[in-house]
Structure formats: C-alpha cells, structure tokens
Amino acid sequence: GQQVMQIPQYQHVQEGEDFTTYCNSSTTLSNIQWYKQRPGGHPVFLIQLVKSGEVKKQKRLTFQFGEAKKNSSLHITATQTTDVGTYFCADRDDKIIFGKGTRLHILP
C-alpha cells in the first residue's frame, strides 16, 4: 500500500531558528495534506497541496509539493513556542494515510 515516510522523527530547535520536515512517498501522490497535533491534542488541518511544484505560505509556514508529486516539505521560519507539536503529512485519497510525523520541540 501507499507509504508516506517523514523525516526527521524528532527535531529540537532553539526558539527563533528555522525548522523543516520532509515527507516522501514511493509512489506519485494525488495530493498531500499537512496536519499539526499539539501535545495532548488532536490533528488539525493546516493545508492541502495538489499541483506539481506548488508552494503555499501561511505566515511563517511554507509548504512545497515536489515536481514529481512524490515529496513535500514544511518549513517554519523563526520558530516560536506555539509551534511545538507533531507535524504530519498525509496522503489524501479516499481515506487519509498519515506519516509518522515530526515532533518539534522548541528550546527557549
């Protein structure tokens, strides 16, 4: 079945530093969605990417979809303590298959 791999599994950054998580698939994705889960919380939808090479921004967050639609990335500029959580990419087909996520921890 479809496998969505995400790296790194954990990331510790100083507050103010940038952060990037990468999502890779063995097969071409129809689209990809990103979710954020705060500690103790539930996944919350952030964004969807559909087109090859697509780039979308939400304030300090930049999302990219690869040209081959097999990979995606989320980049956070100048991290803040509110960015703490686990970021999941998800292959959006009729159901959603989540990657293992990247857990972001911010050091003050």
Add this chain to the structure above:
Amino acid sequence: EPEVTQTPSHQVTQMGQEVILRCVPISNHLYFYWYRQILGQKVEFLVSFYNNEISEKSEIFDDQFSVERPDGSNFTLKIRSTKLEDSAMYFCASSSQTGRNSPLHFGNGTRLTVT
C-alpha cells in the same frame, strides 16, 4: 466553528469487556472516520463510513470492531472483548466530501485504557 465531539474523553475498561466510543460529526458532513493513536506513535486509519456502510477498513479493523450510525447524528465505534493492546487514543473525524479535496475534522478523542 462547528466541531466534532467525542464522548467520553477517557474510558477505562477491563480486558474482555465491550466498549462503545461515541462521536457526533459535524452536522452537514457525509463521510466519517475512526483513527487510533497509540501513545507516542502515528495516527492510524481504522475505518471510513459513508451512506450507512463501511467504505474502507484497515487490517487493524478486524471482527473485534464495528461501527454504526444509529441515528442522524451519532457515529459509534464498538470494540468487543477489549485487549490490552487496544489501549490508545481513538479519534473520530468527518469530512464534507471524500476524495481529493476535503480536509478531515477531528474530534478531541477518547482515551481508552484497557486494564
């Protein structure tokens, strides 16, 4: 903003007992899902449901599990004869349409502890 609500927030049960986890999806949504998350691990798909029947289910969703939409608002997950390894957070989600363009809206989850 409309929310998916789940009850109870925490359920403790003894091994071998049956539990029913309840969800009220967003009212105009048509597609419903159950996911589970074992502590510290990824969110795993269990089952999707549309038009009063299961659309798709994962390998995890074996005969021990069943889902039901008993009325116009509730969506339930029943686990028969619970096992220790069923301990996890169970998330209900709904979406307004399936396929490629709709996000999932998750509830706050039910933490199931099997002792």
